[in-house]
Amino acid sequence: MELYELSAKETAEGVKSKKFSAEDATRACLDRIDKFDAKVNALITLTAEDAIAKARAVDEKISKGEETGPLAGVPYLAKDNFCTSGVRTTCSSKILEAWVPTYNASAINYMNDSGAVLLGKTNLDEFAMGSSTENSIIGPTKNPRDMNRVPGGSSGGSAASVAAGYAPLALGTDTGGSVRQPAAFCGVQGMKPSYGQVSRYGIIAYASSLDQVSPLARTVEDIAVVMESLARPDSHDTTCDAYDRPKFTDAISLEDLKGKRIGVFEGFESSQMDAELYGSLRKAAELCEASGATVEPMDLPIAVKYGVATYYVTALADASSKLACYDGMRYGAHIDGKSLNEMYVNTRTASFGEEVRRRIILGTCLLTEGFYQNYYGPALKVRQKMVDEFDELFEKFDAYILPTSPSLPYLLGMKETDPNRLYLGDIFTVPISLGGLPGISLSMGLNGEGLPLSVQLVGQRYFDAELLGIAAVLERAIGRPAVANPGLPGTSNSGKGAA
Amino acid sequence: MARPIVIGLEVHLQLNTKTKLFCSCSTDYIGRTPNTNVCPICLAVPGTLPLLNDSAVALASRMGIGLRCKIQNYSTFGRKNYFYADLAKAYQITQYELPVATGGYLEIEVNGETKVVRLHHLHLEEDAGKLVHPTTDGRLTGAAYSLVDYNRGGVPLTEVVSEPDMSSPAEAKEYVSRLRQLARYLDVSDGEMESGSLRVDANISLSKPDGSLGTRVEIKNMNSFKSIERALEYEISRQNKVLDSGGRIVQETRLWDDAEGVTRSMRNKETASDYRYYPEMDLAPVVIDDSEIEDFRRRMPELPWEKRERFAAFGLTKEEISILTEQRELARYYEDVVSAGAPPARAANWVRMEVLRVLNELGIDITGFKVKPGALAELVKKVEAKELSNTLGKEILDVLAREDISLADAVKRSGASAGRLTGASLDEIIKKIVSANPDVVETIKNGEDKKGGKIKFLQGLVMKEARGQADPKEAAESLAKNLDL
C-alpha cells in the first residue's frame, strides 16, 4: 500500500512507530495533489510549506519522545469556509477573495492540537450554497471517480480530495446535506454529527441553526478518531453542548448488530429514485439483518413531505441575515459609493455571485412582515413537529437507513432548472439536518460504471457514537472505499461490496 | 373638552457590566480612542458567535426583581435585521418574544398622589456603535464622509417597557426619575441621560371622545429630564391642534429637537415591520432556574421604598425622607452619620440643609465629600451639647469640607477649643463691649431703653465677640451685672 492510501489511523500509527515520518506521509499526499489537482480542481489554497513545517515539528516531537496526539502527522484538508489564521479563507466568494483571518476555527485548532497537518483549503459552492461545487470563484471541482461528473456539494472539494487520496481526512460543513451528499457522490464516508456536537466557532455561516462541522474519510474508524478530536464543549460557541462526549473510538468495536432495531425507510415511490441506489438501500437492510439486527420498514411522513420546504425557508432566511455583515467596511471586498446605501449595494452586488444574491433576496423576502407570518413562522412549528416525529420513531428504532441522495452523481454543467426536481435532491438529507440528528453517508461500493453507491444511516440526536458503531459493522461487510486515480483507468473500490 | 393623554415609555439603561453583552471587550468607552474596545465578535468577523455575559443577565434580573417582574426561567434572543453603518452584523441581537422578565410595576407620586405604572416587560439587547459626522472647516456643508466608532457597539442595555399607564408629561418624568433611582440603588446602571446611559422613547396618543385609544406617535431623542416634559407637552399640543382642525394623527416616529423645541417627523421608512425580526440561533437560550432567581433575590440591595420606610421610623418628615433617599449614596451617608451616634432628626436636618448646601457650593456630589460621617456626627453632637453654637458648627463644617483638617483642629482654630467662655473670660469680653459703647450704655442707664432693644444689641455684640461660645443666659446676667442693673 502506498502512504497516500493509508487511513488516518494507520498513518498516525506509522508515524508514531517511526515506520515512516510525518514528512513522508505529508509529501506523499502533496504529490497526489500535485499530480491530479490541476484537473480535479479540489483546492482553492495549498499550504504546502506550512504543512511540511508542521510535519517536521511532529517528527521532531516523536524523535524526542513527546506526546503528539491521536492524529500525529495525519494530513488533512479543510473546506474553505473554516477560518484559518494567516491563511486566506475565501468561502469561494469574490467578497472574501483576499481575506486572511486572524484566528483559527475551533475545529482547526482541535485538529492541529491532535497533531494533524493542514495541507490546504478545499473548494465549495460560494458560501456553501449549492450541491455540486460548480458555483465557485475557482470553477467547478470534478468527481475523481468520473471526471465528467460533479463531486456533489457544497463540500465537493473536501469529498473529492479524500476520494483522490490527497489526504485520509477532510473537514467539511453540512447544512442540509453538504457533506453527506458529496461523500455519497465521491464514494467516501461522511458524517454530519448531531447539532451541538462540534463547535461552529470559526465556520463562516450559511445557516446558524443547521451548520455543523462534518468530517470525511475513507473509513468509519477514521471518522470516529477525528470525532474524538472535534466533538467537545467550546467556550466560543454556546450552541455547542457542554455535556461529556462518549468515547467514539470505543463504539466502533461493536461486533454485530444483535439487538439493534433498524428502520428502513420506505416512504417513497421507487420511481422517485435511482434503481441502483434503491438496491443499495435494500442491500444495507439485508446486511443489518444478517448481522443480527431487527429490521422493519419505517416512514417519515412529515419530514419527507415538509422537510425540503421547511429547510429552504429556514436556511434562506438565515443566509440573508448572516450574509448582511458583508458591507465593505471591516473586511472583504469594498466598492465605494456616493452614499452609504450605494456603497453597500455596489460592494454586495459586484462581490456576491448570482446564486448567493438570489438566495439573499429570497431570504429577505421570507423574513419580511406578511411573508414571515405565512412562511418563517409556520416553518418554525413544522420543524418542531418533525423533531417530535423523529423522537417518536426513535422509541421503536436505534437507527434508520435512508438514501443519502436519490440520484447518482450527475454530469458537470447539467444545472437543474426545474425547482421541484432540484428540491428532491435534498429530500433525504435536509430532514436529518432540521432534526439535528447524526447522519452518516456510507459507501456501498461502485456500480458497473464505477459510480459510487451509498446509503445514509441516521441515529438519534447525541447518539453519534452508537451510530458510528453500526456504520463500522456495515463497513466491515461492505469494504472500505479505495482511493480513486482521477482520469486514469482502473479506479475501483475494494471490490467486496460492489453492488 | 380635553382629550385624555395616554403615555407609555421605553427606557433603555446601559448596564453596569465590565464587558459587552456578547464579547469580552471593555464597556468603558467614554473618552477611549475610537475602535479600540473592539474584537472579532463585535466587529461581526465571519465565523464568530455571540457569548452572553453572565453579569448582564444578573443585572437585568436584579432590575426585574426590583420592578416586581416575573423573572423568566427560559428566555431567548432574536435578531432585528437592518443595515446601518453603526450596526456591524447588520442585525441587533435583542429579546422580543421571550424576554428575561415580564410584568411588574413601579409606583410614582405626582402632586401628592401615588400611582402605579404597570410594566409590560424588561429585556436585554445590545447597543449600536457611534457615528461621527465631521464638518469641514466649520462650514455647514460638512465633510463628504461619516465616521464610525464601534467602541459602544455591543454594550449591554436593558429596556424597560411600560404599559401606557401615564397620563401627563409630569407623570412620565416622575416615572423616569423613579426608574433611574431604582437602577442606581441596584447598581444596575448609572442612569446618566447626558452621557446616554439612560435613553427614553415615548409613545403618546390622545384618546378619542368615546374613550378608545388614539393613534400612537413615538417620540425619540429626548436627552434630558427637562426635554421629556417639554417634548411631551409640545406633542400633546401639536396633536390637539391637528385633531381640533379636523386632521388625523399619523402613526410615526418623531424626533425631539431640543433647540427648536419641536418634534419632527422622521421619514416614515423605518417602521417596526421593516426591521425583519426572527429568532437568533447562534445563542443558546437563557436558562435561569429558580435557585438562581432565589440567589438574585438574596443579594438584592435595599430598595428605595424600603429605605423610605425605615427612615420614616426615625421620625423624619416626608420631605426629609424624600430628599435623603433620592440618592442612595446620600442616604447611606445619612445613615452612617446616625450610626456614628448623631440623633436621627438632628442629623437629617444637618445633612439636608448644611451638607447639601456645601455640596452645592463645591459643585460635587456626596461621594466626593471630605467630611466623613463620623466627623459630622461628632460635630452634630457638639452642637447638640451646646459645646458649639449652630453658627460655629456650620462654619466648622465649611472648613472641614474644604480643607484637610481634623475636626479637633478645626474646632481649636475656631477659638472654641478652650471650651465655653464663662466667668472671668466672659466678663472680660463684656467689659470690652461696655467700654467700647459708652453712648448705648448711657441710654440704658438713663432708663431710656424701654423696649429692651439696646440691651439686646449689647448682648448680641457680646455673643458675637464670644464667637457663640458663651451661654446666652450667663452673658445676659453678666452684662446686667456690669451695667449695675
Add this chain to the structure above:
Amino acid sequence: MKMTVDREITLRMAKAAQLHIEPEQVGRMMDSINDILDFCALVGDLDCEGTPDFMWKMKKLPARRPDAPKDWPERELFESKAPAFEGEFFKVPRIIVEG
C-alpha cells in the same frame, strides 16, 4: 397561505438586501421568488395547533461568559487591513442625518 411577489416587491426586497438587480433581470428574480414561495407554501398546510416554535434543546447548557475584559492582540493588524478604516475610524460615505 401562499403569497406572491410582483416586480415592485421584488425590487423592494432587493433594496432591503442592499443588492441591485439589473432591470432586465427583475423578471427572472421575481419568477424565482415566486417559485420558492409557491413550493414553500407547503409549510402552512400542516396543522401545528399547540406546537411551540422550534428551538434547540441541549443536554447541558454551556456556562455563561464571565464578565472579565480581554484585549484583542490582533486589533491593529485587523484594522490596518480593513477596507474602510482610516486613522481611528471606519469611514463611510456621508450619512445624511434624518429629522
